[in-house]
Amino acid sequence: MxxxxxxxxxxxxxxxxxxxxxxxxxxxxKKAGSTSTGLLATAAVFLSFVAALAGHILLLRMxxxxxxxxxxxxxxxxxxxxxxxFVLRLDPLSSLFCLVITGVGTLIHIYSIGYMSKDxxxxxxxxxxxxxxAAMLLLVxxxxxxxxxxxxxxxxxxxxxxxxxxxxxxLKAAAGKKAFIVNRIGDLGFVLGMFVIYRHxxxxxxxxxxxxxxxxVGAGMPVVAASLLLFAGCVGKSAQIPLYVWxxxxxxxxxxxxxxxxxxxxxTGGVYLMARVSPMLMLSSGAMLVIAGVGxxxxxxxxxxxxxxxxxxxxxxxxxxxxxxxxxxACGVGAAGAGVFHVIxxxxxxxxxxxxxxxxxxxxxxxxxxxxMGGLRGAMxxxxxxxxxAWLAISGIPPLSGFFSKDEILWRAxxxxxxxxIFWAAGMLAAVMTAAYMTRLFSLVFLGGGRASVxxxxxxxxxxxxxxxxxxxxxxGGFIGIPGMSAIGHWLEPVLGQTQASRPGIGHSAxxxxxxxxxxxxxxxxxxxxxxxxxxxxxxxxxxKGRVVADVLENKFYIDELYxxxxxxxxxxxxxxxxxxxxxxxxxxxVLCAGRISIAAGALARKLQTGQLQAYALAMLFGxxxxxxxxxxxxx
Amino acid sequence: MMNAAAFFLFGGFGLAFSAMAAFGRNMVGCAFxxxxxxxCFAGVYAAxxxxxxxxxxxxxxxxxxxxxxxxxxxxxxSRRMTGAGAGQGRFxxxxxxxxxxxxxxxxxxxxxxxxxGTGRVSGPFTADAVAAAGxxxxxLSELLFSEYALPFELVTAVLVAAAVCAxxxxxxxxxxxxx
Amino acid sequence: xxxxxxxxxxxxxxxxxxxxxxxxxxxxxxxxxxxxxxxxNAANMSFVAYAWQHADMAGQAVAVFVMAVAAAGxxxxxAxxxxxxxxxxxxxxxxxxxxxx
Numbered sequence: 001m002x003x004x005x006x007x008x009x010x011x012x013x014x015x016x017x018x019x020x021x022x023x024x025x026x027x028x029x030k031k032a033g034s035t036s037t038g039l040l041a042t043a044a045v046f047l048s049f050v051a052a053l054a055g056h057i058l059l060l061r062m063x064x065x066x067x068x069x070x071x072x073x074x075x076x077x078x079x080x081x082x083x084x085x086f087v088l089r090l091d092p093l094s095s096l097f098c099l100v101i102t103g104v105g106t107l108i109h110i111y112s113i114g115y116m117s118k119d120x121x122x123x124x125x126x127x128x129x130x131x132x133x134a135a136m137l138l139l140v141x142x143x144x145x146x147x148x149x150x151x152x153x154x155x156x157x158x159x160x161x162x163x164x165x166x167x168x169x170x171l172k173a174a175a176g177k178k179a180f181i182v183n184r185i186g187d188l189g190f191v192l193g194m195f196v197i198y199r200h201x202x203x204x205x206x207x208x209x210x211x212x213x214x215x216x217v218g219a220g221m222p223v224v225a226a227s228l229l230l231f232a233g234c235v236g237k238s239a240q241i242p243l244y245v246w247x248x249x250x251x252x253x254x255x256x257x258x259x260x261x262x263x264x265x266x267x268t269g270g271v272y273l274m275a276r277v278s279p280m281l282m283l284s285s286g287a288m289l290v291i292a293g294v295g296x297x298x299x300x301x302x303x304x305x306x307x308x309x310x311x312x313x314x315x316x317x318x319x320x321x322x323x324x325x326x327x328x329x330a331c332g333v334g335a336a337g338a339g340v341f342h343v344i345x346x347x348x349x350x351x352x353x354x355x356x357x358x359x360x361x362x363x364x365x366x367x368x369x370x371x372x373m374g375g376l377r378g379a380m381x382x383x384x385x386x387x388x389x390a391w392l393a394i395s396g397i398p399p400l401s402g403f404f405s406k407d408e409i410l411w412r413a414x415x416x417x418x419x420x421x422i423f424w425a426a427g428m429l430a431a432v433m434t435a436a437y438m439t440r441l442f443s444l445v446f447l448g449g450g451r452a453s454v455x456x457x458x459x460x461x462x463x464x465x466x467x468x469x470x471x472x473x474x475x476x477g478g479f480i481g482i483p484g485m486s487a488i489g490h491w492l493e494p495v496l497g498q499t500q501a502s503r504p505g506i507g508h509s510a511x512x513x514x515x516x517x518x519x520x521x522x523x524x525x526x527x528x529x530x531x532x533x534x535x536x537x538x539x540x541x542x543x544x545k546g547r548v549v550a551d552v553l554e555n556k557f558y559i560d561e562l563y564x565x566x567x568x569x570x571x572x573x574x575x576x577x578x579x580x581x582x583x584x585x586x587x588x589x590x591v592l593c594a595g596r597i598s599i600a601a602g603a604l605a606r607k608l609q610t611g612q613l614q615a616y617a618l619a620m621l622f623g624x625x626x627x628x629x630x631x632x633x634x635x636x
Numbered sequence: 637m638m639n640a641a642a643f644f645l646f647g648g649f650g651l652a653f654s655a656m657a658a659f660g661r662n663m664v665g666c667a668f669x670x671x672x673x674x675x676c677f678a679g680v681y682a683a684x685x686x687x688x689x690x691x692x693x694x695x696x697x698x699x700x701x702x703x704x705x706x707x708x709x710x711x712x713x714s715r716r717m718t719g720a721g722a723g724q725g726r727f728x729x730x731x732x733x734x735x736x737x738x739x740x741x742x743x744x745x746x747x748x749x750x751x752x753g754t755g756r757v758s759g760p761f762t763a764d765a766v767a768a769a770g771x772x773x774x775x776l777s778e779l780l781f782s783e784y785a786l787p788f789e790l791v792t793a794v795l796v797a798a799a800v801c802a803x804x805x806x807x808x809x810x811x812x813x814x815x
Numbered sequence: 816x817x818x819x820x821x822x823x824x825x826x827x828x829x830x831x832x833x834x835x836x837x838x839x840x841x842x843x844x845x846x847x848x849x850x851x852x853x854x855x856n857a858a859n860m861s862f863v864a865y866a867w868q869h870a871d872m873a874g875q876a877v878a879v880f881v882m883a884v885a886a887a888g889x890x891x892x893x894a895x896x897x898x899x900x901x902x903x904x905x906x907x908x909x910x911x912x913x914x915x916x
Binding site for chain 2: 817818820821822823824825826828829830832833834835836837839840841843844845848849850852853856859860863864865866869870871872875876878879880882883884885886887888889890891893894895896897898900
């Protein structure tokens with residue numbers, strides 16, 4: 001039954017893919033509209049959602065400590081002393097992720113039917129989208145690290161395919177390449193981490209790792225190194241500093257892709273990994289510090305850049321990076337459960353934000369610059385209201401979902417033995433930034449006077465219905481994690497083994513104080529920013545005064561240029577040199593030389609063919625002479 | 637009975653005449669030297685007790701083959717024998733002669749040193765036995781028609797074929813298509 | 816003085832080498848043919864010498880056959896020379912290089 005969760009979207013991929021390959025892509029074939037292919041793909045993912053839901057219900061019925069459903073698909077590797085089977089495992093953590101992936105995935109598939117209705121190759125799009133879902137589900141359902149890694153690589157591949165979906169545009173294709181290559185760098189860390197774990201624990205199954213790690217540490221396992229290596233994989237996949245550069249460029253893909261992959265699912269794969277190995281992480285406080293530090297820094301850094309952007313999708317991209325930093329901050333202070341909670345709520349409102357942005361872009365005929373938008377509230381009321389729900393959620397306004405998850409992270413950052421006031425302060429600052437730039441986005445796009453030059457209309461129902469569903473979830477989804485009766489915390493406890501202990505000296509009442517203060521701060525920031533942007537001229541003047549800072553932010557701290565000069569150009573130069581000097585100069589020359597030697601030898605040998613009989617006779621005499629001489633030596 | 641003197645005489649002259657035939661300048665001179673060489677070879681054969689072979693040598697070689705050579709030389713004409721005695725060029729000439737000389741030395745060394753060259757295997761046809769059976773001619777002829785009859789007939793066929801071939805080659809062009 | 820078999824063989828070898836050197840060195844076709852005849856005769860002599868050495872008639876029989884075949888060969892060779900002469904108007908072999916690559 002577990003296999004069904006993965007097989008359904010896989011089948012969808014195959015059907016759509018084969019249909020596309022054989023029928024739609026041949027010349028003269030009638031181009032199918034997005035409806036038939038989209039419905040097939042949506043049905044596949046919905047089937048998967050139903051199976052995931054069934055699995056979840058089964059788990060609910062089980063006693064709390066024994067919530068595991070395993071399914072072995074086939075025996076995979078049996079080499080020497082190493083045995084690994086292809087096993088899928090559903091436990092509280094993976095079932096949450098499955099529900100999110102399939103649920104949000106279904107909504108995004110429905111949305112795509114409307115969004116991609118004018119695209120020329122919808123079969124290919126939906127095939128890739130299904131393949132992505134299958135790979136992501138494999139990632140979260142894998143019972144051991146190699147199985148998870150297959151999914152990990154699979155989502156990287158699909159990310160490349162989907163970002164570069166309009167591959168005839170070379171910039172978009174380059175964005176796809178950038179995503180894949182930068183991800184690869186992180187994957188190296190993942191693989192090395194796997195090696196260290198196997199060497200010291202002797203197994204790559206997650207349950208075995210969790211139970212065996214403490215004794216391995218006693219036997220001298222470099223657990224900090226292993227944790228940091230795995231975290232390196234997360235830095236790539238989940239776009240933290242310094243490997244985040246691919247995510248803003250990935251906005252070149254279709255907007256539903258950005259919603260699914262770069263908001264709700266793929267980038268959260270790193271958080272899933274951290275949660276899965278949290279028993280190991282808890283034993284390495286050095287690694288935890290690094291993780292939390294990188295997470296906090298990323299949250300602040302990306303938040304700052306988001307202020308300077310004017311492309312609606314780029315703002316959301318940097319916002320995603322910032323929120324991911326939040327999640328890693330949670331993992332780094334020992335609150336992986338809070339991180340997972342934020343994954344869930346973030347998937348709701350970030351997907352909604354992206355889909356809403358897609359709706360706006362669709363209506364604006366492809367325009368993405370928010371300075372050219374404005375006053376869309378009247379023309380697109382459904383998009384407006386759902387976007388507003390997401391905006392309030394991400395800004396942390398109670399009682400929406402984002403408030404609860406963010407607050408949980410801030411509380412744990414403050415109170416956990418691994419945390420500290422600095423982490424809390426950083427998180428608070430990041431929250432302020434988030435509220436501010438999201439409000440800026442909201443007011444520039446939907447409020448105020450209209451600056452749009454095209455006639456704007458609301459999007460079709462296939463696009464707005466998913467918006468409403470996600471809106472409802474963004475509003476109400478937080479209630480699974482209310483402090484005090486955290487259902488999600490209890491649900492995840494057996495898997496994560498996390499402690500709810502606080503540092504000494506922090507009482508329980510501190511939690512409520514922090515809660516109230518973050519709510520107040522969020523509300524204040526939102527109100528101030530709204531007022532600020534009521535007069536766009538004032539905002540422009542403000543930007544002019546601080547234009548040095550603003551330019552730096554707008555150019556994303558020139559990081560891409562820095563990487564280009566420091567890393568990319570030297571590599572390209574070395575490759576060019578290696579090509580010219582070594583490949584062409586040495587290897588090709590050596591091979592050609594063999595040919596030239598043959599030709600020269602042939603020319604030399606040709607001189608013997610004089611055509612004169614007597615020369616041949618002379619040669620025969622010499623030969624006979626040699627033979628007789630040799631024989632005489634033996635005899636004489 | 638072997639006459640050593642006869643052997644050395646005929647052998648020496650044979651060598652001399654063949655050298656003249658091989659390296660002579662004048663074509664007719666070459667041809668006649670070769671005739672004389674064949675006569676000397678016949679003498680050697682006789683000294684070795686192969687009387688029939690000696691006589692056949694004179695009939696066939698000195699008598700028929702060389703006549704043919706002289707005919708052809710006359711037909712073609714000495715005037716047109718450009719470069720008749722000239723060699724290939726000094727280098728090739730030198731190399732050729734040197735190589736031949738070296739091969740000769742080697743061969744002699746081989747013969748002298750090996751049992752083949754010095755031993756005498758006894759067979760049924762010693763000089764006395766042959767003399768008792770009626771002489772070399774009779775014995776060899778009997779052999780040719782009994783034991784070697786097949787090669788004899790084959791050689792006959794070869795001769796016929798050669799005759800036909802030679803005639804074919806020499807028929808004038810305009811007659812060839814008709815025949 | 817006694818004649819050793821190797822002396823006779825040496826004589827045959829000497830005549831052979833003279834003939835061979837002549838073939839290598841001469842440019843005239845007819846001269847080359849004459850040298851070939853010399854070589855054949857040398858082979859004949861070698862056969863007869865072995866027949867004498869081993870008191871076996873087979874060598875002499877072979878010599879007879881060789882003689883016949885050599886004569887046939889000479890006839891055909893001369894026929895070729897004549898037709899060659901008809902075609903080329905010259906008996907110089909230096910210009911015949913049809914076997915050259």
